Structure formats: structure tokens, C-alpha cells
Ligand SMILES: CC(=O)N[C@H]1[C@@H](OP(=O)(O)OP(=O)(O)OC[C@H]2O[C@@H](n3ccc(=O)[nH]c3=O)[C@H](O)[C@@H]2O)O[C@H](CO)[C@@H](O)[C@@H]1O
């Protein structure tokens with residue numbers, strides 16, 4: 456639990472490291488290589504700890520080195536016991552991505568039940584359908600999925616019904632060493648996926664990204680290790696930027712990169728926030744600030760890249776509670792990603808949820824009665840509350856709301872959720888002048 460004394464603008468500088476949503480996938484990709492790999496600038500977040508644990512139970516030696524690097528020795532990849540693997544059941548989305556690498560290295564894989572944020576059904580039908588097309592046999596057991604490839608994996612022609620990030624990564628990780636060529640249509644093209652393709656290319660893969668979401672992979676027999684510096688975490692950068700706006704502060708996010716954040720930057724400016732890009736390759740970043748005066752309401756929709764990323768939605772909604780007028784946020788990626796607004800309402804925010812597609816583009820959730828559009832009327836004077844964090848991004852948003860509110864809030868669940876994606880966030884809050892404490896810490 457964190458005690459947050461609100462009302463102080465966040466001011467100062469913090470640094471973001473490698474992206475959570477690339478680092479974990481690059482760690483899995485290391486298993487495909489027959490020689491060691493090194494990944495630099497790895498954030499100390501709990502998801503990295505979970506994936507390290509998963510790799511270790513499969514015989515990968517994971518060691519840390521200078522510049523927050525991780526080194527992976529994959530010379531002794533081996534099957535893990537179901538009990539060992541199941542320690543990681545329900546911990547993240549990543550285990551499903553081990554299918555391709557383990558099938559190529561061992562001919563079989565056992566995948567425990569998945570975790571990750573509870574923001575919708577999050578099925579894995581695209582993953583399993585694609586794996587079956589590659590030639591894998593999938594058996595559901597009470598403890599998880601048993602997957603084998605009696606005749607190896609063979610390249611496929613496959614179209615995703617929706618450009619899923621995870622399913623695109625699944626196909627990439629299976630296709631790079633499959634026999635023949637794979638063509639994936641309607642693929643996701645998030646910057647983290649392009650960076651994963653860079654990792655795989657370094658390992659010896661042949662991958663072409665065509666226009667119109669088509670990715671073509673020519674399978675190769677062997678892959679070797681890589682050395683890679685990941686793209687910075689654009690979600691974390693956007694979260695701190697939103698915190699600067701909501702608290703009327705100014706935050707320099709060292710490491711943030713304009714190219715990955717173009718969509719976010721346009722939204723930030725439309726709301727009335729200011730930013731300045733420093734391009735220095737050594738110590739560059741983006742300075743975000745509230746210029747004073749009223750913020751402007753906006754109508755937004757989340758979408759797959761290059762649209763507005765769904766993981767920016769929650770921090771932005773907190774900032775929009777301070778805009779003057781009616782804003783709309785239409786969530787088109789997940790069907791249940793507004794649960795956290797109930798706590799914001801308890802803090803004085805004026806937010807109504809609707810099952811209609813209010814953003815303009817009809818989406819998959821419109822006719823299915825999911826409350827997936829929000830109307831935010833601002834500005835609202837937020838007041839302190841006791842907050843129970845439901846997931847990672849919602850948790851950070853609750854924290855921002857508590858920082859922007861008048862009075863002292865208690866925020867529960869920080870260690871379980873926020874540490875999944877925000878490195879050293881308490882130290883970063885302190886660096887930005889936030890008045891936050893752990894109960895009993897002063898004793
Ligand atoms: C670890 C990681 O990288 N997580 C990110 C990844 O999650 P993740 O890869 O799980 O998200 P997806 O892009 O796969 O999910 C998008 C949508 O597709 C649906 N779907 C997905 C797979 C499938 O087999 N069937 C299906 O219907 C999901 O229910 C969801 O509605 O991309 C999301 C969308 O940018 C981000 O919010 C997450 O932070």
C-alpha cells in the first residue's frame with residue numbers, strides 16, 4: 456500500500472529503459488538461437504523476473520551484466536517439469552510465446568495457464584489455430600497446453616481476423632525456423648513487433664515487412680544468438696507525460712523517442728499539453744508539461760498501431776478529467792478496460808460508460824453490450840480516496856489521480872501490479888517531488 460499526499464505538481468526528470476512489451480519477447484526469442492544472446496537496457500520489472508524464471512526452468516542460463524544487460528546461454532535447452540512450469544501459471548501472457556522456440560529446440564512444449572491484465576476475455580484462438588496450421592498438435596490438459604510437432608513445423612499462409620500483437624509474434628517465432636515460407640496477413644505492426652523482427656534478423660532470420668500488414672518469413676535451418684538494445688518503453692513514457700498533465704507539472708522523460716510516440720504526441724498537443732523533443736542519441740528524451748490555463752476536451756479511439764495505443768488510454772483518461780468540457784474515449788481493443796473508472800468517480804471524476812461505439816468507428820464490442828465507450832466531463836476537482844488497483848495501467852492511473860487529488864489517498868496493490876511495467880516507480884515519484892510514503896517507512 457502507498458500513502459499518497461496529493462496536490463503537488465510532478466516536476467523533474469526520470470528515465471525509461473527497454474520496452475516491457477519487447478524485452479519479454481526478445482528474451483523468448485533467445486531460445487531459438489544456438490549461441491548466447493545479450494539484451495541491454497533491461498528494466499527491472501516483475502515481468503522480466505517471470506520470464507527469466509520461465510527460461511531458467513527450461514535450462515537457459517540467465518545472468519545479468521553491465522548496463523542493465525541480461526545474458527542468455529541457450530546451449531542446454533531442456534524440457535521442464537510441469538510442476539516447475541506451473542509456478543509461473545497465471546503470471547503473464549508470455550508463456551504462450553514459448554511454443555515456437557520450444558517446438559524447434561525440443562519438439563514439444565508445455566504451456567501453463569496465462570495471466571496478464573484482466574481487461575477482457577483475451578482468448579488465444581489465433582495463436583492455437585496458427586500453430587495447428589504449422590503442423591503442431593495441441594492438447595488441452597487440466598494444468599495447461601501440451602504441444603508437440605511430430606513432423607516439425609512447415610510454413611503457412613495465414614490471415615489474422617484481427618491484427619493481434621501476441622498472435623503476430625507467435626507466427627514470427629514459429630515461422631523463422633519452419634520449413635518453407637510463411638505469409639502472414641493482417642499482421643500487427645506495433646513498434647515492439649518491428650523491434651522483435653530486428654532481433655530475429657540479427658539472429659539470422661529472413662523477414663520482409665510488406666505494405667498492408669503483410670509479413671513474409673522465409674524459414675532458415677539454424678539461428679544464432681543476438682546482441683540487442685531494445686526500443687524505449689513508449690507506454691511508460693506516455694504514462695509519465697499524462698501524469699505531468701494531470702498534476703499541472705513538467706516531466707522530462709529521458710530515453711523517450713518521438714518516432715514511437717507520434718500518435719500519443721498528437722493527442723497530448725490536442726489536449727493542450729506542450730512537449731519538446733531532444734534528439735541527442737546519448738541523453739535525449741521528451742519534455743512534457745502543462746502550459747497553464749484550461750485543457751481542451753477531445754474525442755479519441757484506441758486502436759492497433761498506428762492508432763492510439765490502448766495501454767495509453769487509462770493515464771490519458773485521468774488527464775482528461777481536468778479538461779474543460781466533454782471528452783470521449785472509445786476503447787476498441789479490449790472489451791472491459793474501463794473498470795478502473797469506478798474509483799475515479801468515487802474521487803469526484805464525472806465519467807459515464809456506454810455500450811455504444813461513441814468514437815465514430817463501429818468496433819467489435821458495439822453490438823455485444825460491453826461498456827467500452829467513456830464520456831468524461833471536466834474539469835473535476837478530484838479528492839482523496841482509498842483505491843484498490845485492478846491491473847497494471849489502471850493502477851498507474853489511480854496513482855496519477857491520487858497525485859492530482861486534494862488530500863491523502865491510500866493506494867492498495869502497487870507491488871502486485873504496478874511493478875509489472877514500471878521500473879523503480881517509487882524512486883521516480885520521489886525524483887519528481889511527489890509526496891508519497893509507505894506506511895511505517897518513517898518509523
Ligand atoms: C505483453 C504484451 O505485449 N502485451 C500487449 C499486447 O497484448 P496481447 O498480445 O495479449 O494483445 P493482442 O494484440 O493479442 O489483443 C488484441 C485483441 O485481440 C484479441 N485476440 C488476441 C489473440 C487471440 O488469439 N484472439 C483474440 O481475439 C484480444 O482479445 C484483444 O481484444 O498487445 C496489447 C495491444 O496493443 C497491449 O495492450 C498489451 O500491453
Ligand SMILES: C=C(OP(=O)(O)O)C(=O)O
Nearest residue numbers: 548571572766847848876
Ligand atoms: C495489458 C498490458 O500488459 P499484458 O499484456 O502483459 O497484460 C499492459 O502492459 O498494459
